[in-house]
Amino acid sequence: MDDSFRAESRAWLQAHLGDEPPAPREWERRLGEGGWIGLGWPEPGYGNRTATLAQQIVWAEEYARSRAPARLGHIGENLLGPTLIAHGSPEQKARFLGPVARGEEIWCQGYSEPGAGSDLAGVATAAVRDGDGYRVTGQKIWTSFAHEANWCFALVRTDPGAARHRGLSFLLIPMDQPGLIEIRPIRQMTGTSEFNEVFFDGARALAAHLVGGEGNGWRVAMSLLALERGVSTLVQQIGFAEELAEVVRTAVASGAAGDPVLRDRLVRQWAELRTMRWNALRTLGGGGDTGAPSVAKLLWAGWHQRLGELAMAVRGPVAATGPYDWSEHRPYELDPVQRMFLFSRADTIYGGSDEIQREIIAERVLGLSREPR
Template sequence: MDFGFGPADEEFRTRAREWLDAHLVGPYTAAVGLGGPGSEHEGVAERRAWERELGRGGWIGLGWESGEPGESGGQGERAEPGERGEYGQQRASLTQQVVWAEEYARVRAPGRVGHIGENLLAPTLIAYGTREQRDRFLPAIARGDELWCQGYSEPGAGSDLAALRTAAVRDGAGWRVTGQKIWTSLAQDADWCFVLARTEPGSRRHHGLSFLLVPMDQPGRVEVRPIRQMSGTSEFNEVFFDGAAATEVVGGEGNGWQVAMGLLALERGVSTLVQQIGFAAELDRVLAAFLAGSGADDPVLRDRLVRQWAELRTMRWNALRTLGGQGDEGAPSVAKLLWGGWHQRLGELAVAVRGAAGAVGPYDWSAERPYQLDEEQRLFLFTRADTIYGGSDEIQRNIIAERVLGLPREPKEAAR
């Protein structure tokens, strides 16, 4: 795939750079460099205000495709770049979306609090939702007004999502949802949650599931409990639904599995390249710490750093190949396997290059909490989960084996 940047892309780069330089000022400067995986607790109020600033500039939803009016189950034509979309967002080509991500990373703009709505729910509504659902929810996402979280995993139904037990029963025109979700990112700040629930009593596995939209502001019906992690932060949560009202179903009742799997496929789009830009910045920090330290001549560490750089380049080319339409059904699983292990090894390097000092962080004995983790220590601790969340390595290998290589399926009942 030829992924060079043309004159239109460079013009777009200039426009993006000028906008960021002009708007990432004043109160927003306090949030520069804050947020993102492992640091979602940082500067939430400032980052939410920044989300609305992005919305006013039309920088949310750059890659949204048009939907077929009044129909669900199929995406429309990709919008032409250079214009405004029907929900106020700028329209950008694939290369321009990458340009925007590069410029965003260049100025260390705040970690996005609206990425779940923009990159997961919105493409799903465009692919499977009705015109009414798109018109209701997409403008609020594009403005940065409404934040979303994802209600998939449950205790006992994480990687094996089809084993979920959260149930929803009909209540007039809507549903009442009862159950528990876990590892729900940003639930403490979200306005809405898209929930995969069992709507057909007695159904099993992927049958009888529906993709429901649940407002989070339901006191006594929705409870969010933060999960404190090794890193000391709590961006993941448990969410308990006790007869919570769900107002919408996406893709039709009983078709939740198809919609949920469609969402997971959409998740590995341009966002994969955006993620890698962040990885590159982290690698640069680790390399700088290595060169500044006393172990800069250590041949083993040098080899590990070179390998990290080479593997990151490989991930980039694999992502470009997939975006160019050259991937297969196993491409999302391959991408997850690649970045999960890579990022975990980077976390290990972040501590290793500092030697014994990597185990000691800044401290102030006069403070209430005298010892705090620094950025690299949080990276190390948070990345321990990279090969588990978002689909464990074991599950990804099973998908590749069964769906790509055609190997026999794992006997699930026997496995239990």
């Protein structure tokens, strides 16, 4: 069964990936037409196929190996979809799951704020009841794909008098509200702008689009955060393996592999990646291990940072230089290795900083006392 599913997955990808990479939104629609969005959803009927866990892994592996485009719809499929299936009303599922599965609507995640990054209980963006909806005012930051998204699911404060997480709610907000929502891209060291600042100035959201009920946002948000690990971790590791293989090829071609210290670092990176894969496979079946997502995040974030450092060390001084167009006086563009090194500096911060992951393990797994606030 899985062999035939692998063959079908591979054939579909080969048939739909042309010489020129498709535009991100067009690619989402192609995936939706093929039924490839929402494989992990337990509920069919939204235009998605359903697949076993093994088949989900097969699809993820073939997708990564085909070098298919990075997914614009990842947040809607892998975060919002399962959250609505677990906590959403029948009306919310009917309204939102189909457009995600068809690749028609793109989502972003409104969690972090300038004063509440990893400390989500400190969220200050306010949602005030106004008739049959809410008016949302505040700021979110590091919001991936906000400049492309049709919708944002946001953690907002609906009860300013409640203590920290007790006053939070999980609200679905339409992004097409000129004058009420402003999006400012954040330019990074790599020169790219995947992340954004989002400013809400009385933006409108319907009360019917409050997920889990008012005041229950913390419970819904924590459930969603656990979904950020899982099958997608295996996809990520396949990408890591490709990056490591390129570093090894460079080391062999340049002769850097002859350095025993660098050779030892290369072997260590390979061994650690294999260990991460086995750990990810071990935890896919669930089992209530509350620390597993935090352990996985700590493992891959540190590993990827060390890979970026190793890639630069293997290339030597030339890694810090690049072509410069003197006729046009244009600065050189970063090559993939340089971009990987610079972007990896943030690995231990985004998606939950290392400090927060260690705190979760200490308090929820080891039962140690909470840090003073």
